[in-house]
Amino acid sequence: DAGITQSPRYKITETGRQVTLMCHQTWSHSYMFWYRQDLGHGLRLIYYSAAADITDKGEVPDGYVVSRSKTENFPLTLESATRSQTSVYFCASGDYYPYEQYFGPGTRLTVT
Amino acid sequence: EDQVTQSPEALRLQEGESSSLNCSYTVSGLRGLFWYRQDPGKGPEFLFTLYSAGEEKEKERLKATLTKKESFLHITAPKPEDSATYLCAAREGSQGNLIFGKGTKLSVKP
Numbered sequence: 001d002a003g004i005t006q007s008p009r010y011k012i013t014e015t016g017r018q019v020t021l022m023c024h025q026t027w028s029h030s031y032m033f034w035y036r037q038d039l040g041h042g043l044r045l046i047y048y049s050a051a052a053d054i055t056d057k058g059e060v061p062d063g064y065v066v067s068r069s070k071t072e073n074f075p076l077t078l079e080s081a082t083r084s085q086t087s088v089y090f091c092a093s094g095d096y097y098p099y100e101q102y103f104g105p106g107t108r109l110t111v112t
Numbered sequence: 113e114d115q116v117t118q119s120p121e122a123l124r125l126q127e128g129e130s131s132s133l134n135c136s137y138t139v140s141g142l143r144g145l146f147w148y149r150q151d152p153g154k155g156p157e158f159l160f161t162l163y164s165a166g167e168e169k170e171k172e173r174l175k176a177t178l179t180k181k182e183s184f185l186h187i188t189a190p191k192p193e194d195s196a197t198y199l200c201a202a203r204e205g206s207q208g209n210l211i212f213g214k215g216t217k218l219s220v221k222p
Contacts, residue, residue, distance in 0.1 A: 041214070043201075092155075103148075103157070105154060106154070
């Protein structure tokens with residue numbers, strides 16, 4: 001089925017560990033995005049990518065790394081997880097115009 | 113600083129009681145105003161995009177409108193299944209990324 005998927009859906013990890021969140025879309029959208037959603041802050045952009053091998057920082061990029069070797073995949077890595085990175089992470093995809101973004105189901109990450 | 117503010121934070125309605133949600137924005141060179149619906153434990157679901165003042169879009173019991181400083185999501189005769197958090201986002205002119213508001217949590221009681 002066409003769509004956008006994220007894995008894992010739930011993850012518990014310890015402070016200092018490396019964690020990778022996966023995102024896969026089947027729409028062939030050029031743009032992909034990573035957001036985090038926290039109470040009191042709403043959705044905040046972490047990183048985005050306009051095409052394969054092109055990535056750029058969003059509002060809250062510190063502590064995160066992204067790559068995009070294939071158009072359909074956009075993994076997000078927390079190189080050394082901290083408790084402040086406990087959050088719900090959403091991946092989204094879309095095209096430059098009309099820029100509507102379509103979201104995945106989210107990954108709930110807890111850092112202990 | 114570009115920002116998007118939604119009000120109220122929470123809204124409780126009786127089934128059939130129409131109301132409106134507000135989204136005010138201060139964004140340089142607005143390139144689109146987006147509305148999303150989010151159910152608990154799920155990702156936001158796209159509803160509408162508005163591009164210019166005066167534009168309106170409708171979907172079932174929802175109608176979105178846009179002025180130069182704010183957008184409204186009008187809900188006519190809501191049903192319990194309309195209960196969700198409604199998010200609005202403005203696309204700013206320079207980098208073109210979406211700036212989201214914190215949402216309005218709508219509860220519709222039967």
